[in-house]
Amino acid sequence: MYAWRGKIGLISQIGENMEHAFHRYAPEGVSTSATKIPSPENAAELLPELKRAAALYKNYDADILAVAPELGMCVQQESFDRDCAALSELAGGKPVVTGGQAALTAFRALGGCRIAVITPYDAAANEAVVHYLKANGLDVVSCTGMDMTQFDLQHLPYETADRDFLYKNAREIPREGAEALFFCGECLGTMEIIAALEGDIHLPVVTSQQALLWAALRDCRINAKDSRLGKLFTI
Numbered sequence: 727m728y729a730w731r732g733k734i735g736l737i738s739q740i741g742e743n744m745e746h747a748f749h750r751y752a753p754e755g756v757s758t759s760a761t762k763i764p765s766p767e768n769a770a771e772l773l774p775e776l777k778r779a780a781a782l783y784k785n786y787d788a789d790i791l792a793v794a795p796e797l798g799m800c801v802q803q804e805s806f807d808r809d810c811a812a813l814s815e816l817a818g819g820k821p822v823v824t825g826g827q828a829a830l831t832a833f834r835a836l837g838g839c840r841i842a843v844i845t846p847y848d849a850a851a852n853e854a855v856v857h858y859l860k861a862n863g864l865d866v867v868s869c870t871g872m873d874m875t876q877f878d879l880q881h882l883p884y885e886t887a888d889r890d891f892l893y894k895n896a897r898e899i900p901r902e903g904a905e906a907l908f909f910c911g912e913c914l915g916t917m918e919i920i921a922a923l924e925g926d927i928h929l930p931v932v933t934s935q936q937a938l939l940w941a942a943l944r945d946c947r948i949n950a951k952d953s954r955l956g957k958l959f960t961i
């Protein structure tokens with residue numbers, strides 16, 4: 727049996743990088759079944775799409791539903807994570823973890839409250855990200871956006887040149903006083919740069935892809951250590 731340790735149901739936005747990360751870095755014996763949703767403009771559009779996607783898993787024996795869209799931060803509604811709990815019932819009672827919840831849990835596990843943030847978003851979306859993080863008890867010492875378009879995010883390939891771009895941008899952000907760095911952006915292919923970035927900036931690095939995979943495995947009681955994925959995957 728291929729998925730002898732666990733099965734993850736993944737809901738992600740159109741684009742391949744989150745799904746690629748789960749398939750490539752999930753430990754042996756863990757499978758990922760992925761469903762896509764379009765990128766919404768606001769939370770009112772997002773939740774119906776998530777509910778439709780969650781319902782597809784009702785008759786699939788996934789151990790957990792990993793909801794990748796971080797728009798609970800970006801189209802910020804205080805109740806977004808709570809609203810996502812309704813997805814569990816639609817998916818046949820399966821537990822649900824969202825990208826926002828995964829990041830918050832990761833920082834608590836690492837013991838870091840003061841974070842420097844880098845995102846692919848514009849100023850308005852960054853403001854919502856900061857609001858979400860602060861409302862959940864984190865101290866954001868800086869937030870830097872790369873101002874990518876939605877087209878850029880959906881078509882960003884998993885290539886060395888793009889990892890070079892992401893790595894260099896992350897190294898340059900202000901981080902004085904930070905205890906960790908948060909690379910926010912589910913479409914960004916960050917998995918390959920985490921270990922090198924941690925070694926160079928001497929801070930734990932949490933990324934959207936890494937945190938959601940870690941949280942899904944943790945909630946399935948799968949203890950998977952992988953030094954390629956930074957300090958989070960070694961604790």
